[in-house]
Amino acid sequence: MHTLKWFFLFFLVPVFIQAQPDDLSKMMEEEMASEPVTDYTTATFKTTRLINAHTNEQVAGGVLDMRISHRFGAINSGIQNFFGLDQAGMRVALEYGIFDWLMVGGGRSTYEKTYDSFLKAKLMRQSTGNRSRPLSINYFAAWQTKTIPFADPNRTNYFTSNFFFVHQLIVARKFNESLSLMIAPTLVHRNLVATLNDPHDLFSVVLGGRIKLTRRMSLNAEYIYQLPGTQPDGTTNSFSLGFDLETGGHVFQFSFTNSPAMIERAFIHETRGSWGKGDIITGFNLSRVFTLKDPRTRGKKKSETW
Amino acid sequence: MKKSILLFILLAVNTAIFAQNIFFTKTAKVSLDATPANPVEEIEATNNEASSFVNKETGDVVFAVLIKSFRFQKALMEEHFNENYMESNKFPKADFKGKILNLSKIDFSKDGEYQVEVEGTLTMHGVSKTVKAPVTFVVKAGKFSARSKFKLNLSDYGIERPAVVKDKINETATVSIDASYEPKK
Numbered sequence: 001m002h003t004l005k006w007f008f009l010f011f012l013v014p015v016f017i018q019a020q021p022d023d024l025s026k027m028m029e030e031e032m033a034s035e036p037v038t039d040y041t042t043a044t045f046k047t048t049r050l051i052n053a054h055t056n057e058q059v060a061g062g063v064l065d066m067r068i069s070h071r072f073g074a075i076n077s078g079i080q081n082f083f084g085l086d087q088a089g090m091r092v093a094l095e096y097g098i099f100d101w102l103m104v105g106g107g108r109s110t111y112e113k114t115y116d117s118f119l120k121a122k123l124m125r126q127s128t129g130n131r132s133r134p135l136s137i138n139y140f141a142a143w144q145t146k147t148i149p150f151a152d153p154n155r156t157n158y159f160t161s162n163f164f165f166v167h168q169l170i171v172a173r174k175f176n177e178s179l180s181l182m183i184a185p186t187l188v189h190r191n192l193v194a195t196l197n198d199p200h201d202l203f204s205v206v207l208g209g210r211i212k213l214t215r216r217m218s219l220n221a222e223y224i225y226q227l228p229g230t231q232p233d234g235t236t237n238s239f240s241l242g243f244d245l246e247t248g249g250h251v252f253q254f255s256f257t258n259s260p261a262m263i264e265r266a267f268i269h270e271t272r273g274s275w276g277k278g279d280i281i282t283g284f285n286l287s288r289v290f291t292l293k294d295p296r297t298r299g300k301k302k303s304e305t306w
Numbered sequence: 307m308k309k310s311i312l313l314f315i316l317l318a319v320n321t322a323i324f325a326q327n328i329f330f331t332k333t334a335k336v337s338l339d340a341t342p343a344n345p346v347e348e349i350e351a352t353n354n355e356a357s358s359f360v361n362k363e364t365g366d367v368v369f370a371v372l373i374k375s376f377r378f379q380k381a382l383m384e385e386h387f388n389e390n391y392m393e394s395n396k397f398p399k400a401d402f403k404g405k406i407l408n409l410s411k412i413d414f415s416k417d418g419e420y421q422v423e424v425e426g427t428l429t430m431h432g433v434s435k436t437v438k439a440p441v442t443f444v445v446k447a448g449k450f451s452a453r454s455k456f457k458l459n460l461s462d463y464g465i466e467r468p469a470v471v472k473d474k475i476n477e478t479a480t481v482s483i484d485a486s487y488e489p490k491k
Contacts, residue, residue: 032399037372043385062381063380215390216390249382296352
């Protein structure tokens with residue numbers, strides 16, 4: 001009799017547990033909570049460039065980005081030059097993601113007939129959840145060389161004299177769906193300088209941000225502060241305003257800037273125009289991506305793909 | 307002493323019986339296809355990490371899937387899917403709570419294929435809607451799997467397609483589900 005009582009008691013307890021109406025939902029909640037996932041922040045900026053400067057965005061592994069950028073003349077050059085549209089500088093480039101964390105690129109600019117190549121790597125990714133990080137950090141390094149004739153052909157000029165090197169740490173944070181900010185301390189090294197007193201190493205800080213106006217359009221701003229000690233004479237700090245328009249595989253960036261060039265050493269340290277005087281240049285960047293490797297099959301043997 | 311052993315056995319048997327009513331998977335496959343009739347490119351994504359529970363005694367079914375785990379053929383599609391269409395930061399998961407309508411049709415003790423219907427509430431992109439879908443249950447050796455295919459309208463869930471992509475993404479998306487369940491321990 002005693003045993004029978006126990007029997008009923010224990011038979012009933014699980015029935016009550018079982019009869020909870022939201023039983024499975026609760027199980028699901030526990031299941032989803034039991035394996036916390038790391039949620040990496042994506043799309044801090046729309047593309048790899050804010051206006052002139054690099055953002056923390058990289059093209060994904062196996063993706064090729066063809067970029068064509070134009071900068072026209074200054075608006076204050078008047079109707080005679082059709083407000084600057086008569087003259088144009090451009091850069092064409094192919095940029096490729098080797099891995100999701102590493103991209104490389106090469107380009108040619110009309111500005112002083114410059115060739116450039118660069119690599120950009122993700123050091124840290126902003127994330128929430130299991131592995132929480134407040135910021136994204138990327139390392140950017142570039143080699144750039146101009147190929148116009150040397151200013152003084154009688155001097156011993158080396159092939160390497162025209163080289164420039166750029167190192168940059170890009171720190172970015174997406175604060176919310178609309179607002180993202182970035183700061184990028186930058187070092188530009190010039191192999192050849194005009195006089196003995198000119199420094200080879202120039203320091204600057206890129207400050208940038210974007211505000212999304214709609215889901216597919218954002219307003220960007222970028223200011224590059226040259227550290228006073230190494231600012232070349234006669235140069236001004238680069239300031240740019242731009243819009244990103246995104247349509248499928250294209251990103252169209254329309255911009256106003258006082259920098260005629262699209263490579264770091266030039267737009268940071270060789271800008272001479274001033275917004276105050278109306279030396280404002282209109283320009284655009286056009287980006288078209290091509291997926292060369294399907295991200296779902298990358299890194300897998302053919303037999304493993306479904 | 308004797309009593310406590312008996313008690314223990316009873317408890318163990320008991321839990322075992324009840325636990326076997328609940329079947330579970332966390333590797334269910336959910337596919338979306340919104341490729342239009344004259345496709346520019348395939349709009350198709352797969353998620354192999356969906357979780358689901360089925361109570362075979364009551365017919366209760368739950369499903370949950372993280373939006374960010376859908377994989378597309380292009381990284382940019384995936385980014386746009388999350389950023390512009392599903393807003394996965396705001397609505398990180400989609401879930402379904404429902405019931406097998408004609409549960410008596412399924413004999414879980416006998417191997418075979420059983421056609422039933424499942425009806426319930428699908429919540430995604432912050433919108434809940436009732437859906438009803440045909441499901442094929444395949445019972446084999448005490449376990450079972452479930453397959454289903456149904457259509458949904460993107461606009462029903464507040465997912466807008468801007469004019470420029472109207473002919474690239476179909477308004478109606480086909481959802482395919484393939485889940486193999488194991489008893490929940």
